Amino acid sequence: MKKRKALSGLTIVKILLYIFFGLFLLLPLFSVFLVSFTGQPMNILGALTNSNIMSSTIEKLKGFSLEHYKEIFTNKGYYAALLNSLWLALLVSVIVIIVCIPIAYGIARTKMPFKKTISALCTIPLIVPTFISAYAFIIMFGRSGWVTYIYQILGGDGLFINPYSMTGIIMVQVFFFFPYALWPMVAAFKVSDISLEEASRNLGAKNWLTFVTVTFPLAIPGILSTVLIIFAVSFSDFGSPIILAPKDLNLLVVEAYREIAGFFNWAGAAILTVVMILVAAFFFWLQHLVTKNRNYGSVSGKPKLQKLNDNKILTRVLSAYSAVIVLVPVFAMLSIFVQSIATTWGKDPLPNGYTLKHYQTIFTSSLGNIQNSIVLAIGALLLSVIIATFISYFVVRQNNAKLDFMISIPLVVPGIAFGIALIQTFNTAPLQLTGTALILIIGYTIRRLPYMIRSTMGTMRAIKQDIEEAAINLGASQLTAALTVIGPLMLPGIAAGSILVFITVIKETSISILLAPAEWAPMSLAIFQNILRGEYYSAAAMSVILVVLVLILQAIANKLTKKQQE
Amino acid sequence: MGSVKVEQLTKEFSGVKALHDINLDIQEGEFFALLGPSGCGKTTTMRCIAGFEQPTSGEIRIGDQVVNQIPPNKRSCGMVFQSYALFPHMDVFDNVAYSLNIKQLKTSHPLKRLSIYVRMFNKKLSKYPTDIEDRVRKILEYVELDKYANRLTSELSGGQQQRVALARALVMEPKVLLMDEPLSNLDQKLRHTMRTTIRRIQQDLKITTIFVTHDQEEAMSMADRVAVMKDGQVIQIGTPTELYSQPATPFIADFVGTSNILQGKVISSKANQSIVQINGKQIKSTYHTDKKEVNVIIRPENITILSDDTLPSELDVNIFVGEIKESTYLGSTVRYEVLIDESTLIVDTSYFSGRGILTEGTKVQLAVSSERVLLI
Numbered sequence: 011m012k013k014r015k016a017l018s019g020l021t022i023v024k025i026l027l028y029i030f031f032g033l034f035l036l037l038p039l040f041s042v043f044l045v046s047f048t049g050q051p052m053n054i055l056g057a058l059t060n061s062n063i064m065s066s067t068i069e070k071l072k073g074f075s076l077e078h079y080k081e082i083f084t085n086k087g088y089y090a091a092l093l094n095s096l097w098l099a100l101l102v103s104v105i106v107i108i109v110c111i112p113i114a115y116g117i118a119r120t121k122m123p124f125k126k127t128i129s130a131l132c133t134i135p136l137i138v139p140t141f142i143s144a145y146a147f148i149i150m151f152g153r154s155g156w157v158t159y160i161y162q163i164l165g166g167d168g169l170f171i172n173p174y175s176m177t178g179i180i181m182v183q184v185f186f187f188f189p190y191a192l193w194p195m196v197a198a199f200k201v202s203d204i205s206l207e208e209a210s211r212n213l214g215a216k217n218w219l220t221f222v223t224v225t226f227p228l229a230i231p232g233i234l235s236t237v238l239i240i241f242a243v244s245f246s247d248f249g250s251p252i253i254l255a256p257k258d259l260n261l262l263v264v265e266a267y268r269e270i271a272g273f274f275n276w277a278g279a280a281i282l283t284v285v286m287i288l289v290a291a292f293f294f295w296l297q298h299l300v301t302k303n304r305n306y307g308s309v310s311g312k313p314k315l316q317k318l319n320d321n322k323i324l325t326r327v328l329s330a331y332s333a334v335i336v337l338v339p340v341f342a343m344l345s346i347f348v349q350s351i352a353t354t355w356g357k358d359p360l361p362n363g364y365t366l367k368h369y370q371t372i373f374t375s376s377l378g379n380i381q382n383s384i385v386l387a388i389g390a391l392l393l394s395v396i397i398a399t400f401i402s403y404f405v406v407r408q409n410n411a412k413l414d415f416m417i418s419i420p421l422v423v424p425g426i427a428f429g430i431a432l433i434q435t436f437n438t439a440p441l442q443l444t445g446t447a448l449i450l451i452i453g454y455t456i457r458r459l460p461y462m463i464r465s466t467m468g469t470m471r472a473i474k475q476d477i478e479e480a481a482i483n484l485g486a487s488q489l490t491a492a493l494t495v496i497g498p499l500m501l502p503g504i505a506a507g508s509i510l511v512f513i514t515v516i517k518e519t520s521i522s523i524l525l526a527p528a529e530w531a532p533m534s535l536a537i538f539q540n541i542l543r544g545e546y547y548s549a550a551a552m553s554v555i556l557v558v559l560v561l562i563l564q565a566i567a568n569k570l571t572k573k574q575q576e
Numbered sequence: 577m578g579s580v581k582v583e584q585l586t587k588e589f590s591g592v593k594a595l596h597d598i599n600l601d602i603q604e605g606e607f608f609a610l611l612g613p614s615g616c617g618k619t620t621t622m623r624c625i626a627g628f629e630q631p632t633s634g635e636i637r638i639g640d641q642v643v644n645q646i647p648p649n650k651r652s653c654g655m656v657f658q659s660y661a662l663f664p665h666m667d668v669f670d671n672v673a674y675s676l677n678i679k680q681l682k683t684s685h686p687l688k689r690l691s692i693y694v695r696m697f698n699k700k701l702s703k704y705p706t707d708i709e710d711r712v713r714k715i716l717e718y719v720e721l722d723k724y725a726n727r728l729t730s731e732l733s734g735g736q737q738q739r740v741a742l743a744r745a746l747v748m749e750p751k752v753l754l755m756d757e758p759l760s761n762l763d764q765k766l767r768h769t770m771r772t773t774i775r776r777i778q779q780d781l782k783i784t785t786i787f788v789t790h791d792q793e794e795a796m797s798m799a800d801r802v803a804v805m806k807d808g809q810v811i812q813i814g815t816p817t818e819l820y821s822q823p824a825t826p827f828i829a830d831f832v833g834t835s836n837i838l839q840g841k842v843i844s845s846k847a848n849q850s851i852v853q854i855n856g857k858q859i860k861s862t863y864h865t866d867k868k869e870v871n872v873i874i875r876p877e878n879i880t881i882l883s884d885d886t887l888p889s890e891l892d893v894n895i896f897v898g899e900i901k902e903s904t905y906l907g908s909t910v911r912y913e914v915l916i917d918e919s920t921l922i923v924d925t926s927y928f929s930g931r932g933i934l935t936e937g938t939k940v941q942l943a944v945s946s947e948r949v950l951l952i
Contacts, residue, residue, distance in 0.1 A: 474659065476657045477663060477664075479648075479661065481663070482628075482648050483626060483628075483653065484654075484678060484744065484745075485748065486649055487647075494677075494696050499664065499665055
């Protein structure tokens, strides 16, 4: 069936997919890779269509050297940036794990009070883009922040924590990335074999001893894997460093952004991009190695009834601790909300007055940004739906390993790196897309496709092969079968996945900041620019609108996935 | 309707031979069973005929047409899947109408196609034409499901789902009906009813039918002819009675019914009189053999336990003396394992032979007519 030579509809679709990924994913990455060696901008597409560009490209390729890589170690700025970024990621991942262990244990294995509320609040950090969280920390911990005010009343001197510092960035990332680690850890604690713990207790070990000697070691592989994920996420994060990094603190993402947006230094940006990708890819690869033979999602057999720890002192302490951690992001969001309705908010704990003026301003002058966000997100959503559906089909039904690999690449490439690669490749003829909405949509799509595909592939796997064969047996071509049987059966998965794409696109920072032209500026870019310009009140109002939009959509997505699971 | 001819069909999966030189000649209107243990290649053979697998070599004809290069959706082989593979998002009516919709889709104007897609997605939005409606109703009546037309398939019982699958395959009037273990998901009692139903429909429509099963009873009771397969090869093709009375190999003798299989040395063999030695004892058979070593096959029901006082008078009866080792009461019959020298014979006797059940250790005399001693 697969060997048929005639060009069926599906084969054409597959070829189009290859062209799409070749052009917008592999080519940009490859060309950034080349630039990192030659030190000059390359135009590979141009070289293929124009002989003049071809000869100049060959000329540039002759300048191929490792010279520029030496810069990483000789250029103090770059070297420091790499070390700082690694150090930041390491600290964040270790702190996140330490912070999460008690909460995860509390949720998974105890009857701690307010468990449901705490679990629900844990989702808040996930829906907030990091640059908004970073900005919220400024409102709280900055010179005129209310935390600073309280701190000084209590007799403190200066700032409690300086948000514009490495510590500030770590704080933001820890408080807003911890849910990424929390849920896998909860799962790891739930999975670890209860009978082993009972055996341990039976042998005379006390509760805490059982935890230290049995429960925790059993959860270690799961924890290790989350450490690596947090590491990669923190390393790739652009939002918090771009807002909070002081001038003298070099970080890779910030450095790369400055090279390209400030100095148009292609060589420098390319090298930083390649280094970023390599580091992120290495940690994702390590994570893959750790989890390769484990599957925490699917526990075989019937769920065992777990005995939950109901020691009153322990559960109360755990609950109080969890509440403190969970409330920080909540307060951060509340601070933004309060600022958005404040007339002025200076060095006092509360604003001087309240007004809806800032929202009014947004709905009169910045309505365009909201529209842009929605239009761009819908564009990315449509493109994602089509691509994800077909890719799931090819990967699940035809075991297409090439496409499967291709869609895992965007997970590894930091947004800022991918943005730089896109600009570098498409800023000249024959395909001058930089500055268009199209490249933004494509960039969003490729970056968020893996999330969509995770959802559609799951649904596709649940559809048995013989259902499709039955359709073909009854006279349908593969494409017709896909349209009339597979497609309708996948609808719930597609719906849930596309809302996720919509949300992540609205939140997306790095691609928007790098690629969006003024007339297509989405909300995230508008907020970013407002913060840079010091227009904090409208930035806050816009942030609130963004978060509310995301909240609503997330709720719809959750409803849909729940229905699907029933 | 059409005959199906499979010639020298070979199929390899990444170098491993799944099918080896399969030859089948299935007549028009015939009910043909592919019988064999799991992994014997029977399903692969059927999937090759349906077009879901491409043969490595060999030819498949449906009617007069070589179909090797014809894609599965154009072969007109109605297939009933083991799991039924009903479309879960459609009701019974839409499931059955599927092939008719597809057919209309192919012949329609592009604008009309959209309304057919819409109808397949939700029939409230676009009505079915009366000819399709009639055909579907008719076939649903035929399988006695007309009352369930608007049910979702998940709301039906196993037997009803089976009939939907059958109706869905039959409505497009295929040249050949293929059935892959269609009864394996049903309970014992339903399986017996469905056997008769399927056989009745097949006889009624005179449709060429190929039926894959691992259950010899199913194959023997339903099919006109049976091909027994093992390890990717066809070992024997014949009517059920041929397979039972003249199995080609010890494997078939054992797979089709129960057999006592003994190894013997041929002492002499003439046209209709052979003498074989087993464990030092000579046994007569009316079958001829050219081999020196043979498998001697005796069906358990062809062995009689003699009463003490009667001695057989006929010359061509073989007599064994043995001791009952074990007895199993099976309702109308009693199955004994009788120890004779070193070998054990399985003997089936009617419970109503007036003797009751013989106890272990009872010495018995067994008689087997030489006509019932098969030599393979």
